Amino acid sequence: MCLISSATNIAYLTGFHGSAGLLLQSGDAEFLILDGRYTLGAVEAQVRGDVAPVSIEPVETTYDAALAGLIGRLGAGRITFEPEHVSVSVLGRWQALVPGEWHGPGDLVEPLRLIKDASEIAIFRRAGVALVGVAARLTEWVRAGRTEREVAADIVRGLDDAGFSRPAFDTIVASGPNSALPHARPGDRRLSGGDLVVLDFGGVLDGYCVDLTRMAAVGRLGDEAVGLFRAVRSAQQAALDVIRAGVSTGTVDAAARQVLAAQGLGAAFVHGTGHGLGLEVHEAPRLSRVSGPEDLLRSGMVCTVEPGAYVAGVGGVRLEDDVLVTDTGGEVLTPGPRDLITV
Amino acid sequence: MCLISSATNIAYLTGFHGSAGLLLQSGDAEFLILDGRYTLGAVEAQVRGDVAPVSIEPVETTYDAALAGLIGRLGAGRITFEPEHVSVSVLGRWQALVPGEWHGPGDLVEPLRLIKDASEIAIFRRAGVALVGVAARLTEWVRAGRTEREVAADIVRGLDDAGFSRPAFDTIVASGPNSALPHARPGDRRLSGGDLVVLDFGGVLDGYCVDLTRMAAVGRLGDEAVGLFRAVRSAQQAALDVIRAGVSTGTVDAAARQVLAAQGLGAAFVHGTGHGLGLEVHEAPRLSRVSGPEDLLRSGMVCTVEPGAYVAGVGGVRLEDDVLVTDTGGEVLTPGPRDLITV
Numbered sequence: 001m002c003l004i005s006s007a008t009n010i011a012y013l014t015g016f017h018g019s020a021g022l023l024l025q026s027g028d029a030e031f032l033i034l035d036g037r038y039t040l041g042a043v044e045a046q047v048r049g050d051v052a053p054v055s056i057e058p059v060e061t062t063y064d065a066a067l068a069g070l071i072g073r074l075g076a077g078r079i080t081f082e083p084e085h086v087s088v089s090v091l092g093r094w095q096a097l098v099p100g101e102w103h104g105p106g107d108l109v110e111p112l113r114l115i116k117d118a119s120e121i122a123i124f125r126r127a128g129v130a131l132v133g134v135a136a137r138l139t140e141w142v143r144a145g146r147t148e149r150e151v152a153a154d155i156v157r158g159l160d161d162a163g164f165s166r167p168a169f170d171t172i173v174a175s176g177p178n179s180a181l182p183h184a185r186p187g188d189r190r191l192s193g194g195d196l197v198v199l200d201f202g203g204v205l206d207g208y209c210v211d212l213t214r215m216a217a218v219g220r221l222g223d224e225a226v227g228l229f230r231a232v233r234s235a236q237q238a239a240l241d242v243i244r245a246g247v248s249t250g251t252v253d254a255a256a257r258q259v260l261a262a263q264g265l266g267a268a269f270v271h272g273t274g275h276g277l278g279l280e281v282h283e284a285p286r287l288s289r290v291s292g293p294e295d296l297l298r299s300g301m302v303c304t305v306e307p308g309a310y311v312a313g314v315g316g317v318r319l320e321d322d323v324l325v326t327d328t329g330g331e332v333l334t335p336g337p338r339d340l341i342t343v
Numbered sequence: 344m345c346l347i348s349s350a351t352n353i354a355y356l357t358g359f360h361g362s363a364g365l366l367l368q369s370g371d372a373e374f375l376i377l378d379g380r381y382t383l384g385a386v387e388a389q390v391r392g393d394v395a396p397v398s399i400e401p402v403e404t405t406y407d408a409a410l411a412g413l414i415g416r417l418g419a420g421r422i423t424f425e426p427e428h429v430s431v432s433v434l435g436r437w438q439a440l441v442p443g444e445w446h447g448p449g450d451l452v453e454p455l456r457l458i459k460d461a462s463e464i465a466i467f468r469r470a471g472v473a474l475v476g477v478a479a480r481l482t483e484w485v486r487a488g489r490t491e492r493e494v495a496a497d498i499v500r501g502l503d504d505a506g507f508s509r510p511a512f513d514t515i516v517a518s519g520p521n522s523a524l525p526h527a528r529p530g531d532r533r534l535s536g537g538d539l540v541v542l543d544f545g546g547v548l549d550g551y552c553v554d555l556t557r558m559a560a561v562g563r564l565g566d567e568a569v570g571l572f573r574a575v576r577s578a579q580q581a582a583l584d585v586i587r588a589g590v591s592t593g594t595v596d597a598a599a600r601q602v603l604a605a606q607g608l609g610a611a612f613v614h615g616t617g618h619g620l621g622l623e624v625h626e627a628p629r630l631s632r633v634s635g636p637e638d639l640l641r642s643g644m645v646c647t648v649e650p651g652a653y654v655a656g657v658g659g660v661r662l663e664d665d666v667l668v669t670d671t672g673g674e675v676l677t678p679g680p681r682d683l684i685t686v
Contacts, residue, residue, distance in 0.1 A: 018526060036613025037525040040655060044524075061633055083431035088424075088447050091431050104431050153503045160496045165528070170509055181387075182380040183361065185508070270379025290404055312383060 001026035001077065002108060003067075006085040008279045009109035011207065015051040016042055022067055023054070026074050030054040033066050068097040076100035082108055113278050114285070115300035120208065121324060124277075124302055127164075127205035128322055128333030131212050134158040135336065138199060142216045142343050148173040148186035155201045164203030168211060168281040172200035175218070179316040182271055182308060193219035196228070196315035202281060209281040211304050212334050213320035216341040224314045228265070229340050232317040235259040235307040236338070239273055239287075243323055243330030245299040250291035256307040257289070268309040277302045277322060301325040302333070344369040344420065345451065346410075349428035351622045352452035354550065358394040359385055365410055366397070369417050373397040376409045411440040419443035425451055456621050457628070458643035463551065464667060467620075467645055470507075470548035471665055471676030474555050477501040478679065481542060485559045485686050491516040491529035498544045507546030511554060511624040515543035518561070522659040525614055525651060536562035539571070539658035545624060552624040554647050555677050556663030559684040567657045571608070572683050575660040578602040578650040579681070582616055582630075586666055586673030588642040593634035599650040600632070611652040620645045620665060644668040645676070 004010055004023040011017045014032060022033040032054045034042055039058050045051040059066040071079070076099050081091070083104030095102055116124065134155065141154040152171040159167055174184035176195040184198070191197060195218040202211035215229060239256040253273040260269045272288030285291075285301055306320030319338055323330040347353055347366040354360045357375060365376040375397045377385055382401050388394040402409040414422065419442050424434070426447030438445055459467065477498065484497040495514040502510055517527035519538040527541075534540060538561040545554035558572060582599040596616040603612045615631030628634075628644055646668070651661030662681055666673040 017528075039613075040653070041524040041527065081431075083435070084433075086431050088426035088429050088431060088434050089449075090427075092426070106432075149503070153500065156503075157496065157500065160492070160499075166513055181384040184384065185360075270382075310383070 001071070001074065002080045004082060004109060005090075006082055006109070009082070009085070009113075012109060012113055012279055013052070014054055016045065017207070018042075020063065022063060024067070024070060024074075031057045031070055033057045033059060033063060033070065035059040035063070064093055064097055067094070071098050071100065078103055080105065080108065110284060113283065114276070115298060116278070116302055116324070117300070120278075121300070121302075123206045123208045124210065124322070124324065124333050127203065127208055127210040128335070130162045130164065130205060131203055131210045131322075132334050132336040134162050134201070134203070135212055135214050138214060138216065138341055139343060142191065142197060142199070142218075142341065144191050144193060144218050144343070147188050147190050148175055148178070149188060151191070151199070152186040155199070159201065159203040162203065164205050166204050168202035168204050168209040172198060174198040174316070176315065177312075180310045180312050180314070182310055182316065182318065191218050194221060194225075196221065196225050196317060198316060198318055200318065200320065207279055209277050209279070210322050210333065211277060211281055211320060212322070213306055213318045214338070214341060215317055215319060216343055218343055222314070224311070225317075227263075228309050228311065228314060228317045231260055231263045231265055232307055232309050232319055233338065235269075235309075236305055236319045236321070239305045239307060240321070240323065240330055240332065243297065243305070243325060245297055245325055245327045247297050248291060248293050249285050249287045249295040249297060250289065250293065252287045252297070252305070253289055253291060256305075260307065260309055265309045265311075268311050269307060270310060271308065273307050274304040277304060297325045299325055299327050305330075344414070344417065345423045347425060347452060348433075349425055349452070352425065352428070352456075355452060355456055355622055356395070357397055359388065360550070361385075363406065365406060367410070367413060367417075374400045374413055376400045376402060376406060376413065378402040378406070407436055407440055410437070414441050414443065421446055423448065423451065427453075453627060456626065457619070458641060459621070459645055459667075460643070463621075464643070464645075466549045466551045467553065467665070467667065467676050470546065470551055470553040471678070473505045473507065473548060474546055474553045474665075475677050475679040477505050477544070477546070478542075478555055478557050481557060481559065481684055482686060485534065485540060485542070485561075485684065487534050487536060487561050487686070490531050490533050491518055491521070492531060494534070494542070495529040498542070502544065502546040505546065507548050509547050511545030511547050511552040515541060517541040517659070519658065520655075523653045523655050523657070525653055525659065525661065534561050537564060537568075538562075539564065539568050539660060541659060541661055543661065543663065550622055552620050552622070553665050553676065554620060554624055554663060555665070556649055556661045557681070557684060558660055558662060559686055561686055565657070567654070568660075570606075571652050571654065571657060571660045574603055574606045574608055575650055575652050575662050576681065578612075578652075579648055579662045579664070582648045582650060583664070583666065583673055583675065586640065586648070586668060588640055588668055588670045590640050591634060591636050592628050592630045592638040592640060593632065593636065595630045595640070595648070596632055596634060599648075603650065603652055608652045608654075611654050612650060613653060614651065616650050617647040620647060640668045642668055642670050648673075
């Protein structure tokens with residue numbers, strides 16, 4: 001039997017979205033163990049067809065006890081679990097409670113999630129267009145004198161207006177010196193003349209995450225900042241140009257990295273070129289230097305392409321789009337202008 | 344040496360907030376392993392005094408390699424890790440890379456986080472008052488004809504207006520039949536006459552989470568719904584009345600549960616009475632049926648008190664406040680009216 005404990009993997013397999021739950025697959029039978037906060041909602045969702053027709057097993061006291069009881073009824077044997085999603089503590093508790101051979105060879109569900117099917121791709125196309133629609137409104141929100149926090153709050157509202165069920169992550173608005181910090185959090189700094197502004201935001205639509213970064217300039221930029229933008233735009237284009245099924249993730253990363261290195265910005269590119277998207281905003285594949293030659297892109301993968309360059313004293317630039325890998329290339333899911341937005 | 348891998352525990356110990364990072368404590372020396380997205384920001388935060396003066400160890404390729412390199416330099420020995428926060432996969436990788444005795448006896452940092460110090464309590468008091476201020480605006484937002492999503496978006500904006508850095512969790516607005524689902528997500532249902540509406544929201548202020556639930560009624564409620572509200576209000580008051588240092592968490596839970604059971608609502612109370620608050624919105628202590636007699640409240644703990652009752656066909660009610668445990672009782676951090684908000 002097989003025990004799925006990752007909430008995201010349970011959502012992928014059953015359609016049930018919750019902060020807790022365990023899915024036990026035993027032969028043809030599937031059992032979703034849920035506590036009282038979720039049982040009624042799950043049954044109603046099954047009636048609507050939104051959750052797969054698995055047996056709902058209610059938790060009376062604790063999840064551990066419910067799991068032990070269920071496995072006891074089914075007959076203990078070899079139990080395959082998800083080693084990436086089970087902590088050392090939890091496995092210790094399960095081993096103490098449930099006799100059987102606990103076996104965690106590797107990811108069980110992620111290989112399925114890696115390749116998006118037609119219905120997932122349809123969601124991504126809608127979500128990408130919706131996100132570009134939010135980006136088109138940045139000129140309403142980005143203005144000298146406003147704080148990063150105010151701009152971020154407008155973007156969050158824009159995501160809601162565009163039909164996203166929630167932001168995919170904490171929106172980043174990083175201006176001036178803060179733009180040189182790839183993971184800056186929006187603060188009380190007011191945008192002012194000469195600022196580079198990194199605007200990195202995403203939304204969740206029908207469960208799936210999309211992610212975009214656009215750049216703004218407040219008034220006139222210095223030459224170095226303009227050069228940084230141009231270099232990152234070229235690097236992003238170089239990466240987009242090489243994407244197709246069969247190319248290694250490391251090749252895509254290297255394409256962007258070489259453009260920046262050639263302009264003396266190799267050390268300024270301090271992160272990977274991209275990450276997969278799906279029910280989580282960061283999932284496989286990773287497009288980075290540590291990709292092995294065996295990490296090949298496959299048709300149906302969806303990932304970001306987001307090189308950046310960060311120079312203390314000048315600022316930072318990142319441009320990010322979402323791409324569907326196909327046999328012939330990369331379909332940009334977030335089509336639209338990637339130009340510097342001058343305000 | 345001691346290896347801290349929980350991002351929240353790293354934030355608690357060092358002041359560094361990031362999505363990645365490892366903290367290695369060896370004798371008097373402390374090393375914060377960070378990748379290039381975070382190193383510059385962490386050094387700047389150290390200069391400002393916002394991050395403790397630990398040594399920043401940059402990741403060149405992977406965190407695993409950086410960790411192995413650092414432990415190699417320091418000399419391998421007994422490495423105590425956090426078994427609740429390290430997956431079976433990650434421990435396997437570490438054991439393969441770093442010779443040494445890997446030892447995971449239990450939580451290392453959570454016992455410290457459990458008892459809030461004066462500066463944390465000061466933040467909680469400010470955050471609680473700010474959250475009650477948001478609740479005071481619910482009458483602006485909750486109206487017949489509006490969708491749950493619209494009301495939730497207003498609450499999120501209200502949290503931002505009140506100075507919270509972000510919502511502490513996805514805001515719940517559950518109306519009519521949806522109110523009977525404790526963890527409903529806001530949807531496109533429009534509020535209408537006779538609805539009970541559960542409004543459960545929280546914010547993060549200076550890193551700390553507060554959490555509140557208020558109830559609204561749209562127009563005139565049926566007698567059963569009114570009875571449900573009164574029963575839950577009595578149950579919450581009963582729990583609040585028994586809170587003080589030295590009382591067991593199970594006693595607090597039982598106080599609320601007995602009130603509901605006495606009115607035939609025992610089976611309708613499908614979750615615990617409360618949870619601890621801190622850098623995370625759900626942390627120790629848990630106030631539930633499975634608390635043992637040894638789980639005693641201690642002065643300086645902060646927790647929610649949130650009994651609820653959910654009846655399909657009638658609706659659901661939950662009331663939630665945040666409480667600081669003291670030697671003499673419970674200090675309500677979210678003071679204000681808990682009455683049914685009739686709109």
